Amino acid sequence: MPHEHRHIRSLGVERPHEPYFFGYDEGPAGDGQVRLDLLYTGLSAGTELTFLKGSNPYLHSRWDDWQGLFIPGEPSAHFPVNFLGYMEVAKVIDARAPGFRNGDVLATTFGHKTGHTANPAHDLLLKMPEGMDPILGIFVAQMGPIAANGILHADADQFGAGVPSLGAGVEGRPVLVWGGGTVGLFCAMFARQGGASEIVVVDPSPFRQDIARKMGFIAMGEDEAVRYAKTAWHHKAGGRGAEYVFQTRARSDSLHRCLQALRPQGTVIDLAFYQGGMDGARLGEEFHHNGLAIRCAQINRMPRPVAHAWDQRRLAQETLRLLAAEGDLIRRHMITHVVPYNDAPDFLRRLVAERPDFLQIVFEAA
Secondary structure (H helix, E strand, C coil): CCCCEEEEEEEEEECCCCEEEEEECCCCCCCCCCEEEEEEEECHHHHHHHHCCCCCCHHHHEECCCCCEEEEEECCCCECCCCCCCEEEEEEEEEEECCCCCEEEEEEECEEEEEEEECCCCCCCEEECCCCCCHHHHHCCHHHHHHHHHHHHHHHHHHHHHCCCCCHHCCCCCCEEEEECHHHHHHHHHHHHHHCCCCEEEEECCHHHHHHHHHHCEEHHHHHHHEEEHHCCCECCCCEEEEEEEEEECCCCHHHHHHHEEEEEEEEECCCCCCCCCCCCCCCCHHHHCCEEEECCCCHHHHHHHCCCCCCCHHHHHHHHHHHHHHHHHHHEEEEEEEEEEHHHHHHHHHHHHHHCEEEEEEEEC
16 A cells, blocks of 8 residues: 555665665655655666676775765675666655655656655656656656766857757767667767767667667768768868767777777767776877867766756756657667566576677566
8 A cells, every 4th residue: 555664675786696686664655755666667787787797896996976086995885786777667656745646657766676755855756748658768867868968068068158959069060979779879869859960870789780770870880980980071171080979888999999980179978887997998099199089978977067057857858858759769679678577687697698689678567
């Protein structure tokens, strides 16, 4: 019953390579809160598999927020890792906060849990529009804004504090999106919505290239993309290559290829999460001779000139606008696996052991 205590299950990692269901009891919602039942939760493979494999930096170091440094030898996360995930859609079953009603479907972030009690004063809760497939809500609160923030970095590079609209910085410009995963394809869709003149999605995987083409994009491998940018995109004053490359592939050799594809004084906007070294990226070559730039664009760091005007909620609203236009394509081609929540641990074991082709994986509550 909505007003009683209940047991919550949480998908986490007991030890390296061993996903596990943890549990705890939760009391009723209080005044100003809303109690939620999980509908869908999306797997952020690039982040969550680092915990499953034991390569996440938080397992080996402590992030000191005041200094902005990782302190080695002082891990801030330990096994078991009880909570993972940040791509949830849930239904309100007990609304005790103004503006919410029982039955509302919300996009939010609370981890791979069967339920959650949220406080609208602290949690990002966005109502899903009537008629939109609720499974698309997994992208709204975090994943879509991650990609949108990459585009926003190009906007701020062009317009400073006066960004007129998301995507204005790529309007009329050709762009490369390096990596055909979820973040990369969302970057490509935001660039399309912003009016980019040409968009090429770059990935070595034929499986992901095929999905990109089905989404309406040009797709090619890494070597071909460098040659294409240097051949097809040239400007009398700006030189040959792309002005912006949105890098979402967490490999240092891919970062190096991104740099090679830029025109002189072009910029890699980097959204990738690297866990290893950077042996493949050589900064004494094109980076040095062409005066290139690398900008890290992460969801908790909006471009400084526009941080007062653009926050995660605004980027989430932009994601809803994108889903209204592109939702059918996303549901048909990008969500490659919908797995019952109860089967999640076994599925993750197979995912790591067998590494099948996938794009976006969603766990569906029973």
